Amino acid sequence: MGRMPEGHTLHRLARDHNAAFARRPVSVTSPQGRFAAAAALVDGTVLRKVDAHGKHLFYRFEGDRLIHVHLGLFGAFRPFIPPAPEPDGRQIRMRLEGEDAGTDLSGPTACELLTPQEMKAMISRLGPDPLRKDADPERAWAAIRRRKGPIGGALMDQGVLSGVGNVYRAEVLFVHGIHPETPCPQITREQFDSMWATLVTWMRHGVKDGVIITVDPAEVGRARSRIKKGEALHVYKQEHCRRCGNPVHRWDLAGRWAYACEGCQPR
Numbered sequence: 442m443g444r445m446p447e448g449h450t451l452h453r454l455a456r457d458h459n460a461a462f463a464r465r466p467v468s469v470t471s472p473q474g475r476f477a478a479a480a481a482l483v484d485g486t487v488l489r490k491v492d493a494h495g496k497h498l499f500y501r502f503e504g505d506r507l508i509h510v511h512l513g514l515f516g517a518f519r520p521f522i523p524p525a526p527e528p529d530g531r532q533i534r535m536r537l538e539g540e541d542a543g544t545d546l547s548g549p550t551a552c553e554l555l556t557p558q559e560m561k562a563m564i565s566r567l568g569p570d571p572l573r574k575d576a577d578p579e580r581a582w583a584a585i586r587r588r589k590g591p592i593g594g595a596l597m598d599q600g601v602l603s604g605v606g607n608v609y610r611a612e613v614l615f616v617h618g619i620h621p622e623t624p625c626p627q628i629t630r631e632q633f634d635s636m637w638a639t640l641v642t643w644m645r646h647g648v649k650d651g652v653i654i655t656v657d658p659a660e661v662g663r664a665r666s667r668i669k670k671g672e673a674l675h676v677y678k679q680e681h682c683r684r685c686g687n688p689v690h691r692w693d694l695a696g697r698w699a700y701a702c703e704g705c706q707p708r
Contacts, residue, residue: 448604449647455493461542472533479554495603513550570603593621611677611700612655
């Protein structure tokens with residue numbers, strides 16, 4: 442089971458691409474050729490802004506043209522300093538190049554031209570994104586209340602919450618003492634509000650740090666910047682719970698690995 446980039450990674454990319462390319466003309470090409478016709482429609486025009494919503498990126502060009510990117514499991518951007526390097530065997534779907542910065546996109550699930558109406562329709566199907574200022578947590582709470590299945594499944598549904606992936610799911614349920622198999626009707630409003638607040642804090646740190654750190658720096662006794670990779674998480678991909686030392690239970694929950702300490706998160 443692969444792992445998709447979580448929401449903080451996309452917001453970090455949007456931040457970096459805004460700094461590198463926004464408000465100026467950008468060369469848009471497709472060395473691979475699969476995106477060539479669409480790239481030609483925006484090539485050389487001004488990139489107004491790059492937006493992230495959950496796991497989706499939207500590049501807004503002048504003339505009401507938009508490029509939508511979803512990295513999926515295998516997509517990645519590779520920055521470069523112009524002049525652009527020769528393709529080295531990677532299938533480069535889209536190349537963005539400005540005067541002093543460039544980036545190559547390979548392996549995305551989606552890289553497509555959209556109209557503003559199509560983008561609006563896509564966003565309307567997504568749940569609120571804890572990293573966006575316009576996020577309405579009431580929509581996520583209403584979606585959870587409508588569900589009968591486990592909260593672990595609901596938190597991974599991008600129609601409930603945008604940008605939350607397997608790491609944030611496992612960790613937020615752990616710190617709030619909730620087992621992933623807990624049915625949604627048993628989740629209280631107080632629990633939801635606390636989880637939302639935790640996700641907002643963690644994901645903002647994720648944008649800034651570029652990594653997911655869910656342990657409290659006070660717990661490990663060192664600054665966030667000095668927390669090592671192996672001690673940054675409580676249960677996700679851990680052998681033992683960092684809090685109580687019990688073995689971490691791992692199982693398949695709707696096609697993705699779930700992680701829980703059944704001492705700290707009783708069923």
